[in-house]
Amino acid sequence: xxxxxxxxxxxxxxxxxxxxxxxxxxxxxxxxxxxxxxxxxxxxxxxxxxxxxxxxxxxxxxxxxxxxxxxxxxxxxxxxxxxxxxxxxxxxxxxxxxxxxxxxxxxxxxxxxxxxxxxxxxxxxxxxxxxxxxxxxxxxxxxxxxxxxxxxxxxxxxxxxxxxxxxxxxxxxxxxxxxxxxxxxxxxxxxxxxxxxxxxxxxxxxxxxxxxxxxxxxxxxxxxxxxxxxxxxxxxxxxxxxxxxxxxxxxx
Amino acid sequence: xxxxxxxxxxxxxxxxxxxxxxxxxxxxxxxxxxxxxxxxxxxxxxxxxxxxxxxxxxxxxxxxxxxxxxxxxxxxxxxxxxxxxxxxxxxxxxxxxxxxxxxxxxxxxxxxxxxxxxxxxxxxxxxxxxxxxxxxxxxxxxxxxxxxxxxxxxxxxxxxxxxxxxxxxxxxxxxxxxxxxxxxxxxxxxxxxxxxxxxxxxxxxxxxxxxxxxxxxxxxxxxxxxxxxxxxxxxxxxxxxxxxxxxxxxxxxxxxxxxxxxxxxxxxxxxxxxxxxxxxxxxxxxxxxxxxxxx
Ligand SMILES: Nc1ncnc2c1ncn2[C@@H]1O[C@H](COP(=O)(O)OP(=O)(O)O)[C@@H](O)[C@H]1O
Ligand SMILES: [Mg+2]
Numbered sequence: 236x237x238x239x240x241x242x243x244x245x246x247x248x249x250x251x252x253x254x255x256x257x258x259x260x261x262x263x264x265x266x267x268x269x270x271x272x273x274x275x276x277x278x279x280x281x282x283x284x285x286x287x288x289x290x291x292x293x294x295x296x297x298x299x300x301x302x303x304x305x306x307x308x309x310x311x312x313x314x315x316x317x318x319x320x321x322x323x324x325x326x327x328x329x330x331x332x333x334x335x336x337x338x339x340x341x342x343x344x345x346x347x348x349x350x351x352x353x354x355x356x357x358x359x360x361x362x363x364x365x366x367x368x369x370x371x372x373x374x375x376x377x378x379x380x381x382x383x384x385x386x387x388x389x390x391x392x393x394x395x396x397x398x399x400x401x402x403x404x405x406x407x408x409x410x411x412x413x414x415x416x417x418x419x420x421x422x423x424x425x426x427x428x429x430x431x432x433x434x435x436x437x438x439x440x441x442x443x444x445x446x447x448x449x450x451x452x453x454x455x456x457x458x459x460x461x462x463x464x465x466x467x468x469x470x471x472x473x474x475x476x477x478x479x480x481x482x483x484x485x486x487x
Numbered sequence: 488x489x490x491x492x493x494x495x496x497x498x499x500x501x502x503x504x505x506x507x508x509x510x511x512x513x514x515x516x517x518x519x520x521x522x523x524x525x526x527x528x529x530x531x532x533x534x535x536x537x538x539x540x541x542x543x544x545x546x547x548x549x550x551x552x553x554x555x556x557x558x559x560x561x562x563x564x565x566x567x568x569x570x571x572x573x574x575x576x577x578x579x580x581x582x583x584x585x586x587x588x589x590x591x592x593x594x595x596x597x598x599x600x601x602x603x604x605x606x607x608x609x610x611x612x613x614x615x616x617x618x619x620x621x622x623x624x625x626x627x628x629x630x631x632x633x634x635x636x637x638x639x640x641x642x643x644x645x646x647x648x649x650x651x652x653x654x655x656x657x658x659x660x661x662x663x664x665x666x667x668x669x670x671x672x673x674x675x676x677x678x679x680x681x682x683x684x685x686x687x688x689x690x691x692x693x694x695x696x697x698x699x700x701x702x703x704x705x706x707x708x709x710x711x712x713x714x715x716x717x718x719x720x721x722x723x724x725x726x727x728x729x730x731x732x733x734x735x736x737x738x739x740x741x742x743x744x745x746x747x748x749x750x751x752x753x754x755x756x757x758x759x760x761x762x763x764x765x766x767x768x769x770x771x772x773x774x775x776x777x778x779x780x781x782x
Contacts, residue, residue: 389550
């Protein structure tokens with residue numbers, strides 16, 4: 236355990252050191268690659284000036300709205316598809332087709348319909364994160380042990396109760412996996428959306444910094460994006476651990 | 488038309504036929520063929536038959552989980568679906584892995600609409616009776632097989648059904664645990680006076696537990712015979728398995744069942760795997776031990 240931790244720290248230190256020394260020694264042009272220490276200083280400046288918070292908040296709201304919408308629509312739809320074969324067969328063809336359409340390809344269409352404002356950005360994040368949420372919900376429902384359903388039915392559980400008290404908790408681990416994957420997809424299209432017709436957000440900050448040749452700021456924004464993604468994933472993981480604590484219990 | 492409550496059977500199974508539809512063009516499978524059976528109020532009746540003969544199907548039909556032709560009447564009311572007047576204990580425990588032991592036991596009470604404090608009180612009492620008070624906050628994955636089955640039993644008893652339907656509940660347990668739980672079940676039965684239908688493929692288990700044993704034929708399932716088991720009581724007080732009465736019962740069931748297992752497997756020499764050949768010298772005890780009767 237401590238050994239793997241040591242190698243991990245060592246590897247990270249090595250990468251940071253290379254990042255610092257390659258531009259400093261002139262092996263890589265320091266105009267194109269800002270040394271790590273300078274990127275760190277720029278992040279600190281962006282942080283203390285409050286500029287980072289402004290962009291991060293804009294990006295966070297977009298993620299929460301897009302991913303939230305994907306969860307609110309994808310989970311019930313997935314529950315229905317997983318539980319009712321007839322319903323699944325009816326909606327399967329259009330959904331399979333929809334899944335193949337890249338969210339980025341749809342962005343011009345969304346701009347056409349919803350304008351260049353927030354709505355079109357939220358919509359492409361929704362579109363990208365819907366599929367993993369939906370598909371893993373369907374898989375989760377189909378994986379529910381029929382014995383548990385039978386057991387609940389034998390104690391008088393009807394459809395609504397069955398969904399709330401058996402199918403949803405049994406499918407929860409799979410749904411959470413889908414949500415985390417959805418969040419990762421959401422980040423990818425967030426950056427793309429913020430690079431087209433946005434005036435705030437971490438993705439905007441990356442592209443805008445490059446355009447005005449503020450290269451240290453560009454790297455700072457990229458690092459901030461990565462940290463932001465890790466933080467969101469950590470929050471989702473913590474929520475998942477809390478909600479499915481019973482799975483960890485087996486090991487103790 | 489009205490029968491006095493005391494003589495009315497707790498469960499009446501009348502001409503129940505069940506065939507499962509085959510997938511696509513495959514022919515259907517006749518699982519139960521015109522099964523009729525009365526279960527007396529307060530008795531422990533075992534359904535004994537070879538694997539695949541339709542025991543679970545019959546139990547699920549009584550439980551209202553499976554629809555079939557014919558009629559099942561429980562306490563005078565025709566069965567139309569599942570209900571809290573019947574509690575089912577499944578072979579594979581069927582505990583909810585995301586619920587603690589206490590919350591599992593309280594499930595039926597939730598369905599009954601009892602308020603939370605009442606649910607906890609009853610669930611705790613049931614856990615105490617099966618000796619698992621110390622485990623109420625554990626999850627099922629943290630329990631042994633025997634403990635899980637105790638929780639399943641407590642869960643079924645918690646909502647106080649008139650009838651307990653048990654589907655090979657101890658089949659997956661090791662021999663010692665199984666014997667312990669058999670004795671516990673007899674105690675529960677004596678304490679609560681519940682009507683119990685107990686599915687098993689073990690002759691030994693059927694004789695040890697049941698007042699009557701219904702032998703089910705190989706597929707399609709029919710009731711071949713119903714045997715009375717008369718053993719010195721209480722059964723759990725001494726080593727009842729070594730009494731001549733026990734041996735005699737076991738022998739009679741072994742004969743009945745071996746024909747079915749032979750038929751089921753299509754092999755000439757097949758015999759029930761769980762049975763041990765009877766001792767010949769005890770034929771005289773057979774007559775005392777049980778009275779045979781056609782179903
Ligand atoms: N849901 C089902 N669909 C199709 N066939 C089934 C189903 N359930 C049981 N069967 C078949 O019905 C027969 C009786 O099954 P079951 O009642 O489980 O027998 P037992 O409990 O005595 O082993 C078996 O041949 C089994 O394969
Ligand atoms: Mg069975």
